[in-house]
Amino acid sequence: MSAVSAVSAVSAVSAASAVSAASAVSAVSDATTLGSSTLSLIAIVMVAVATGAIGAFGVRMARTTSDFLVASRTVRPGWNAAAISGEYLSAASFLGVAGLIAVQGPDALWYPVGFTAGYLALQLFVAAPLRRSGAYTMPDFAQIRWGSRRLRAVCTALVLAIAWLYLVPQLHGAGLVLQQVTGLPRWVGIVAVALVVTANVVAGGMRSITLVQAFQYWFKLMALAVPVFVVAMITRPGVENLFAGQWAESGTGLGGSHPIAEVYSLMLATFLGVMGLPHVLVRFYTTPDGGSARATTVRVTALLGVFYLFPTIAGVLMHQLMPPPAPGESADSMLLQWPATAVGGTVGNLLAALVAAGAIAAFLATSSGLVVAAAGVLSTDVLRGRVRDFRWAAVVAGLVPLAMALPTTSLDISQVVGMAFAVAASTFCPLLVLGIWWRGLTTAGAVAGLIVGGGLSLGALTVSVVLPDALPEPLAGLLGQPAVGSVPVAFATMIVVSLLTRSALTPRADAVLAALHVPGPARRAAALPDRPHADHP
Amino acid sequence: MADRRPAPTPVRRGVEVAEQTEIGRELVRGLLRAQLAAALRIAGMALLLFAPLPILFALPAVQDFRILGVPLAWWVLGAAVYPVVYLLARLHRRQAERIERDFTDLLGRG
Numbered sequence: 250m251s252a253v254s255a256v257s258a259v260s261a262v263s264a265a266s267a268v269s270a271a272s273a274v275s276a277v278s279d280a281t282t283l284g285s286s287t288l289s290l291i292a293i294v295m296v297a298v299a300t301g302a303i304g305a306f307g308v309r310m311a312r313t314t315s316d317f318l319v320a321s322r323t324v325r326p327g328w329n330a331a332a333i334s335g336e337y338l339s340a341a342s343f344l345g346v347a348g349l350i351a352v353q354g355p356d357a358l359w360y361p362v363g364f365t366a367g368y369l370a371l372q373l374f375v376a377a378p379l380r381r382s383g384a385y386t387m388p389d390f391a392q393i394r395w396g397s398r399r400l401r402a403v404c405t406a407l408v409l410a411i412a413w414l415y416l417v418p419q420l421h422g423a424g425l426v427l428q429q430v431t432g433l434p435r436w437v438g439i440v441a442v443a444l445v446v447t448a449n450v451v452a453g454g455m456r457s458i459t460l461v462q463a464f465q466y467w468f469k470l471m472a473l474a475v476p477v478f479v480v481a482m483i484t485r486p487g488v489e490n491l492f493a494g495q496w497a498e499s500g501t502g503l504g505g506s507h508p509i510a511e512v513y514s515l516m517l518a519t520f521l522g523v524m525g526l527p528h529v530l531v532r533f534y535t536t537p538d539g540g541s542a543r544a545t546t547v548r549v550t551a552l553l554g555v556f557y558l559f560p561t562i563a564g565v566l567m568h569q570l571m572p573p574p575a576p577g578e579s580a581d582s583m584l585l586q587w588p589a590t591a592v593g594g595t596v597g598n599l600l601a602a603l604v605a606a607g608a609i610a611a612f613l614a615t616s617s618g619l620v621v622a623a624a625g626v627l628s629t630d631v632l633r634g635r636v637r638d639f640r641w642a643a644v645v646a647g648l649v650p651l652a653m654a655l656p657t658t659s660l661d662i663s664q665v666v667g668m669a670f671a672v673a674a675s676t677f678c679p680l681l682v683l684g685i686w687w688r689g690l691t692t693a694g695a696v697a698g699l700i701v702g703g704g705l706s707l708g709a710l711t712v713s714v715v716l717p718d719a720l721p722e723p724l725a726g727l728l729g730q731p732a733v734g735s736v737p738v739a740f741a742t743m744i745v746v747s748l749l750t751r752s753a754l755t756p757r758a759d760a761v762l763a764a765l766h767v768p769g770p771a772r773r774a775a776a777l778p779d780r781p782h783a784d785h786p
Numbered sequence: 787m788a789d790r791r792p793a794p795t796p797v798r799r800g801v802e803v804a805e806q807t808e809i810g811r812e813l814v815r816g817l818l819r820a821q822l823a824a825a826l827r828i829a830g831m832a833l834l835l836f837a838p839l840p841i842l843f844a845l846p847a848v849q850d851f852r853i854l855g856v857p858l859a860w861w862v863l864g865a866a867v868y869p870v871v872y873l874l875a876r877l878h879r880r881q882a883e884r885i886e887r888d889f890t891d892l893l894g895r896g
Contacts, residue, residue: 355843355859355863355864358859358863359840362836365867365868365871366832366871369871369874369875372879373828374825374829377882491855491856492852492855497860498849498859499843499848499849499859500843500849513840547872547875550868550871551872554869554871554872557868565860686822759811762818763810763811763814766814766817767814768886768889768890771893
C-alpha cells in the first residue's frame with residue numbers, strides 16, 4: 250500500500266488518486282485476479298503519481314501566461330522532440346497499432362508509417378515558417394496571416410472539434426484498460442484519466458507538460474520494448490512460422506472491400522493530417538526559433554521510427570501466440586492480454602503490468618497535450634487570456650470530452666483517431682500549406698475552404714458512425730475514409746474562391762510572408778521586427 | 787576577383803526588404819521560391835518512394851519474395867521506411883539552412 254500513501258502526498262492529483270486508490274482496494278478484495286490486477290494497478294498508480302510529481306515540480310517555474318501556454322519558448326530541440334513524441338504516441342500507437350497488425354497483417358503497417366511520415370510533411374511545408382509567425386495557437390496564426398476575426402473564429406471552432414474528437418477515444422481507451430485490469434465499470438477509468446489530466450494541466454500548464462511528456466516517451470518505449478524482448482527470448486518463435494498464411498501477405502486491406510484504395514486514403518490522411526493536429530502544432534511554438542523547429546522535427550522522425558519497431562514486432566508475435574478477437578470486438582485489448590497469454594506466471598504478470606502502465610502513460614500524455622491545446626484557444630479566444638482564465642479553460646477543455654465519452658459506446662481507438670487525422674488533413678493542412686507559401690490565399694478563400702473541408706470530413710464521419718450499415722459499400726467505404734475526397738476538395742475550394750476574390754488582397758500578405766520566411770539573422774540585418782505584428786488585444 | 791572595394795549594395799538590400807520596396811519583395815519571393823522548390827523536391831522523392839509500394843506489394847511475384855524468411859513488404863514497411871524518412875528530413879534541413887544562409891549573406895554581409 251506504499252504506492253497509495255505516496256499518492257496522497259501529491260496534491261495535484263489527489264482527486265484522481267482517490268478514484269485509483271478506491272479501485273486498488275476493490276481489486277485486492279477480488280481474489281480471482283489478484284496477482285496480475287494488483288501489479289497492474291500499482292504500476293498504473295505509479296505512472297499517474299510520477300506524472301503528477303513531475304507536473305508539480307514544474308509548477309514553480311510557471312509564472313506568466315506565456316509560461317503556461319508555450320513554456321516561454323525556451324524548450325530545446327532534444328527535450329522538445331522527446332516531448333512531441335511522448336505526447337503524440339497515443340493509445341492508437343501503443344495499443345491500436347499492435348492490435349491492428351496482429352489482425353490485419355502488413356497493410357496495417359501503413360498506420361505507423363503514416364504517423365511518422367506526417368512529420369516529414371510538417372517539416373517540409375510548415376514547421377519553420379509557422380514558428381517564425383510567433384503565434385501561440387492556430388487561431389493566432391490565422392489572425393497574424395489574415396487579420397480576420399471571422400477566420401479566427403472558424404479556426405477556434407475547428408481546433409476544439411479536432412481536439413475533442415481526438416480526446417474521446419483516448420478516454421474510452423483508458424476506460425478499457427482499467428476495465429481489463431480491475432473488472433470495474435468502464436466509466437471509472439474514463440473519469441480517472443480525465444481528472445488526472447485536467448488537474449495536471451490546471452496546476453502546471455505547458456512547462457510541466459514538456460517534462461512530463463519527454464519522460465513519457467522514454468517510458469512508453471521501455472514499456473513496449475521490454476515485453477517484446479522478454480517474450481521473444483522465452484517463446485523463441487521460428488521466423489518461418491511467424492510469416493505463414495494469407496495474413497502475412499499485402500493487399501488484404503484494412504477491413505473494407507477496396508484494399509488498395511483504403512491504403513491510399515489512409516496515407517493521404519496521415520501524411521497530411523499530422524500538421525493540422527492542434528496538440529502537435531502548439532508544441533512548435535515552444536522552440537526558440539524557426540531553425541530549431543526544423544531540428545526538432547528531424548529528431549521526432551528518428552524517435553518515432555525507433556518506437557514503432559516494437560508495436561510492429563509485438564503485432565507479429567501476437568498474431569502467432571493469440572487467438573484473433575471475436576467478431577465485433579476491437580483489437581485494442583490484445584496487447585494487454587498478450588504477456589500473460591504468451592509467457593504466464595509472475596513474469597507474464599509483471600510484463601502485463603508494464604504494458605498497462607505504458608498504455609495509461611499514452612492516454613495521459615496525449616490527453617494532456619490535447620487539453621492544453623484546447624484550453625489555449627479557449628482562454629485566449631473565449632476568455633481574456635490571463636493565467637486564471639487558462640485554468641478555467643483547462644477545466645472546460647477536460648470536462649467537455651468527459652461528458653462526450655461517458656454516454657457514447659466505444660468505437661475502435663484507431664478508427665476514431667483516423668477520423669481526427671482526416672478532419673485535420675481536410676482543414677488546417679490546406680490552410681497552412683497555402684497560407685504559408687501562396688500570397689494569393691484570401692480570407693474568403695480560407696474561410697470557404699475550412700468550412701467545405703471541415704463540413705465534408707466531419708459530415709462523412711458522422712454519417713458513417715451513425716448509420717454504419719445503411720449505406721451501399723463503395724459509398725460507406727468512402728465515408729469512413731473521407732480524406733481521399735475531402736482533402737483535394739478543400740484545397741480546390743481555397744484556390745478557386747481566392748482567385749475569385751483576389752481584389753481583396755492587400756500588401757499585408759507580402760509583409761507577413763516576409764516575416765514567415767526571412768530567417769532570424771537576415772531579419773536582424775533587415776531590421777524587421779522579431780515577430781509579425783499581431784493586431785488583437 | 788574585382789571585389790576590392792566594399793560593396794554598398796548588401797546594406798541597401800536589407801533596407802529594401804524591411805521597407806517592402808519592389809526590390810525587397812522580389813528578394814523575399816526569391817527566398818520563398820527557393821525554399822518551396824527544396825520542399826517540393828524532397829516531397830517528390832518521398833512520393834516516388836512511397837506511392838508505388840501498396841501496388842508493388844500486391845503483385846504475386848513480390849509477395850513470394852522473402853529475405854531471411856521475412857516477406858519483403860514486412861522488411862520495407864516495418865523497418866526500412868523509418869531511416870528513409872529520417873534521412874529525407876535531414877536532407878531537407880540541410881538544404882533549407884543553406885538557402886537561409888545564402889539569403890542572410892546576400893542581405894547583410896557588410
